[in-house]
Amino acid sequence: MTHATALILQALATDHRHGFQIMEVTGLPSGTVYPVLRRLERETAVESEWEDAESASAAGRRQRRTYRLTTSGQLLAERARQRLANTRKLLSDGALGTAGPGMGGA
Amino acid sequence: MTQALFRAWLHLVSAVVPAGERSRWRDEWHADIEDVHASGASFGELLALMIGLAGAALHFRFGGMTMDGWMKELVHAVRGLLRRPAFALVAVGTLGLGIGANTAIFSVVNGVVLEPLPYPESEELVLLTTSFTGMGFDHFWVSPPEYMQVSEQMRSFESVGAFSTSEASIGGDEQPERVAAAAVSWQLFETLGVAPGLGRYFAEEEDVPGAAPVAVLSHELWRRSFGGDPGIVGRTIDVDGEATTVVGVMPAHFDIDEAAADIWVPLGLDWTNRNNFGSHYLYLVGRLRQGTSVATAARELDTLVRGWTDVVGTGHISADNHPLSLISLQEEVVGDVRPALLVLLGAVGFVLLIACANVANLLMARAQDRQKEVAVRAAMGAGRGRLLRQFLTEGVVLALAGGILGTVLAVLSLNVLRAVSPGDLPRITEVDLDGTVLLFTTAVAIATGVLFGLAPARYAGPADLAKTLRDGGTRSTSSSGQRRLRSLLVISETALALILAVGAGLMIRSFGVLNSVEPGFEPEGLLTFQLYLPPATYPDTEDQLDFQRLVIESLSAEPGVRRVAAMSGLPPVRSLNANDTQFEGFVTTQDSPPQNVDFYQSITHDYLATMEIDIVEGRGFEQTDDMGGIPVALVNETLANRYFPGESAIGRRLRPGFSDDVPFLEIVGVVEDVKQAGLDAPVGTELYFHYPQTALLWGAPRTVNFIVATEGGDPTALAPVVRRAVWDRDGSLPISGLRTMTEVMGAATSRQRFLTTLLAGFAGLALLLAAVGTYGVMTYTVSQRGRELGIRMAIGAQASSVKRMVMAEGLRVAAVGLVLGVAGAWALTGILDSLLFGIDARDPVSFLVGPSLLALVAVLACWVPARRATRVDPVVVLREE
Structure with a gap:
């Protein structure tokens, strides 16, 4: 699992459900977010649907595509959460600071 | 504008996404x-x-690839292009020329015509002018009482300001300077x-008759003449010999209706005097109240003017013969250059189309050359996606380099x-390359690369593969479909270049006329x-x-001077006077012209001889025509024919205005017409006065023009x-407009020269590109048919007949x-x-020369390959068999 995938899974798990919201909360570019979403959808980790037309027109905007995690996606998201937690621990321990670029791939 | 470009980009990008999921992603991305x-x-x-979306779309189309993979692809593409420097150079150069010319002209059109004027909420600003329908004066000035009424009574405007342009002599830190004011x-x-x-505008109490003189300076004058102090x-500065206090400096490039003023002084209108309804010299700028449309304001204005008959009686001012009208300030500033610039944009668009057609041809020709390479790579297991990716990268690299x-x-x-742009091209100083233009350029470049870069991929299919390998790769073939497409590209670029050539021909002919x-x-x-004699030093x-x-x-x-004369107005371009003039004994009827003269000209007696203006009848002025005579x-001639048709004007009398205080003047001579309103405008009526007498x-007038004839x-x-x-005699007088009359004449046609030069340049570029395109295709065709031609010659065909074929x-x-x-030119030149x-x-x-020129180019472009x-x-050839 790439770091980007982990971030996107984590965004979906925390109820960020639209492409632009995921970009905003993860800081990942559109060129990364959409391919990952597409792959996750093909792997049935997420499913997506159009929001209904009425609520979109009530809000005066276009219909958005909404993503949500499937059961297998939730398992993946949990793995992602652990992975991110490890990364955070690594960063707070100053591992990158002391070990230098060699640890960059961790 | 930006939104439209984003939408266009979105359509382009989603076209890359596989068809099955295209609409889904387009809609999602749009939202x-x-x-x-x-x-x-x-x-x-x-x-x-x-840019990210483009990346995503490419990913969907060609499968995932790491950054490293794309880098390798990129290096491969660059190497491939460097191996064929001639191809790369021509393709990149052609695209570069097309894109460069388009970006430059698009920037000018964007900056001059499309961008809003540099005022907050500039769409609310309108210019108010009057017309005199009976006299054919449109876009005429407004008189002070008219301004006051508009300003006080109209509810459509939040505020209305007035201005009138002139010139002023400024005593700066160094030489005195004559500037637009x-x-x-x-x-x-x-x-x-x-x-x-810096500072402030003038206050209301400073804008009354007799107030102490104050001024606001332009940023440019402040920097130029006062060292940006x-x-x-x-500080007190010298304006027309009067000590004037500077109260403010406007920001850089600030301008009002292209007046290019360097100094603004209070108008000092007397709001208690409402009598001079006939004295028109102001332009008005109004700001519409929020939500008020131009149409609503126009209706209110019309109602207001209809009420004026009660105020001023039924003199020559009424709603029907003297309406006030309003036009958006943007339209006023750029309205008359818009057609010219849009024509240029169209022309340069044609150049880009031709450039793209040429590059498409090049890429297709190269694709056929590479049939063998593609087939071998496919046979060795390179997937179709992989090959597509490679061609795409090459196309995009080419396009991006372009x-x-x-x-x-x-x-x-730019x-x-x-x-070189003419001085009267509005807002040209505001023109700059901006993000929108760059995005536009990038989109055009990449679209070309993507579209034509993929051409070689067609040879990666299994059928082509087998055929190419069977042929042993010694020759490449092109299907009749490809030949048709190539012919179509040559036809299109020839047609486009011809339209441009005819258009440029028309402009050149018109410029010649x-x-x-x-x-x-x-x-x-x-x-x-020109000199301005200030009242301070020259009171009487x-x-x-x-x-x-x-x-x-x-x-x-x-020595070297033949004659010298002075006059009040410098032909051939000066502003209209339109002064009421009474013709003695003239009976005004429904059909008679109004008693009003377009141009007044005060001259010294040597003026006609100095300018070589012929006397048609009677005599010119003599030194004895002074106060004593x-x-x-x-x-x-135009005046004589209009007011005295079929009879001699000599001996008839007229006088400026209708006041009995002014004596009648006797017409002693009729002179040849002289252009005053521009070379392309009809000659108006002109009345000459002799300075020593009428002054x-x-x-x-305090502004005097001098003319010196050399030997x-x-x-x-x-x-x-x-x-x-x-x-x-007077070291404090600024000398302005010191130039030859030939330069003055050149300035009068500068806009036409600018347009003609650019259009001719684009047409030349188009001809060159079309020639390169035709030559390229013909050369390629000859190389393709080398075997056939060789066989023909082997079995006895004459060189001349092969050439002819x-x-x-x-x-x-x-x-x-x-x-x-x-046909296109015929339809479009309107x-x-x-x-x-x-x-x-x-x-x-033009319709004869343009096609002949293009035919000549086509003959040359075909002749060289035919000779080969x-x-x-x-x-x-036969040995290869």
Whole structure:
């Protein structure tokens, strides 16, 4: 699992459900977010649907595509959460600071 | 504008997404873009989003690839292009030229025509003018009482300001300078909504008659003449000989309706005087109240003017013959250059199309050359996706290189355009390359690369593969479909180039006609300059006339000077006077012209001889026509014919205005018509006064133009003599407009010259590209048919017949292009109608020369490859078999 995938899974798990919201909360570019979403959808980790037309027109905007995690996606998201937690621990321990670029791939 | 480009980009990008999921992603991205836009993202963030989407679309189409993989692909593509430097150079150069010219012209159109004026909420600003329908005066000035009524009574406007333009002599830190000036009402700056860069505007109490003089300076004058002195506010400077306090400096590039004023002084209207309804000299700028439309304001204005009959009686002012009208300020500033610039944009768009057609041809030809390489790679297991990716990268690299070269060329040509653009092209100083333009360029470049870069991929299919490998790769073949497509590209570029050539031909012819217009005087060998004699140093008319005489006498005594004269207005372009003039005994009827003369001209007696203006009837002025003699006048032929048709004007009498205080003047001579309203405008009526006589009757204009006729040689050589003659007598007088009459004539046609030069340049570029394109295709065809030609010659075909055959084939295609081009030009040149002078948009000469030129180019482009075809060595060809 790439770091980007982990971030996107984590965004979906925390109820960020639209492409632009995921970009905003993860800081990942559109060129990364959409391919990952597409792959996750093909792997049935997420499913997506159009929001209904009425609520979109009530809000005066276009219909958005909404993503949500499937059961297998939730398992993946949990793995992602652990992975991110490890990364955070690594960063707070100053591992990158002391070990230098060699640890960059961790 | 930006939104439209984003939408266009989105369509382009989603076209790359596989068809099955295209609409889904397009809709999703569209919604996301709007959400990001609504969240207040910057242009840069939106741009990043759009580039990212392109990346995503490519990913969907060609499968995932790491950054490293793309880098390798990139290096491979660059290497591939470097291996064929001629191909890369021509393709990149062609794209660069097309994109560069487009970006430059698009920037100019964007900056001059499309961008809103640099005032807050500029769409609310309108310009108010009057017309005199009976006299054919449109876009005329407004009188002070009319302004006051509009300002006080109209509810559609939040505020209305007035201004009138003139010139002023400024005593700066060094030499005194003559600059464009504007007298403005205190409300005007507020109406425009631009804050001063330093200090303040003038206050209401400073804008009354008799108030202590104050002024606001332009940023440019402040920098130029006062060294950007931060303590300028509160300083006293010399304006037209009067000590004037500077109260503010406007921000850089601030301008009102292209007046290019360097100094603004209060208008000082007397709001208690409502009598001078007939004195029209103001332009008004109004700011519409929020939500009020131009139409609503126009209706209110009409109602207001209809009520004026009660105020001013039924003189010559009524709602029907003297309506007030309003026009958006943007339209006023850019309205009359819009057609010219849009024509240029269209022309340069054609150049880009031709460039793209050429590059497409190049890429297709190269694709066929690479059939073997593709087939071998496919046979060795490279997937179709992998091959597509490779070609795509090459196409995009090519396009981006073209885009970069184009941007560089655009920056360079923008600088050139700014430098050579005519002085009257509005807002040209505001023109700059901006993000929108760059996005546009990038999109065009990448679209070309993506579309044509994929051409070679067609040979990666299994059928092609087998065939190519079977052929052993010794020759490449092209299907009839490809040949048709290539012919179609040649036809299109020939047709487009022809349309441009005809258009440029029309402009060149029109410019020629304009330049051969007889101005009514002989501009060769004349030097002119202008002086303003300020009331502070020259309080009386006698002082002004004395100084004028001294300058003329001293210049006349100089060696190399043949004659010297002075006059109030400098032909061939000056502003209309439209002065009411009473013709003695003239009976006004329904059909008679109004008693109003277009141009008043005060002259010294030598003026006609100096300018070589012919006397048609009677005599010119003589030195004896002074205060002692009877008051006399000269008129031009147009005036004589209009007011005295079929009879002699000599001996008839007229007088300026209708006041009994002014004596009648006797017409003693009729002179040849002289252009005054521009070379392309009809000659108006003109009335000449003799300075020494009429100046003493009702005063002389303080601005005097001098004209010096040389005895041959370069008139500019006399410039130091002029300076000495003036400054020896008054060192404080700025000399403005010191130039030859030939330069004055050149300035009168500068906009047409600019347009003609650019259009001719684009047509030349189009011809060159079309020639390269035709040559390329013909060369390629010959190389493709080398075997066939070789066999033909081996079995006895004559070189000349082979040459004829190849030429005929190429010329057939070119002929179709020529026919289509003539039809296109015939349909399109109507657009040029408003820009042409003195020739018809269907001018037969242009329609003959354009196609002939293109036919010649086509013959040359076919002849070289045809000659090469006859040099095919049959032995070599047959050995290959």
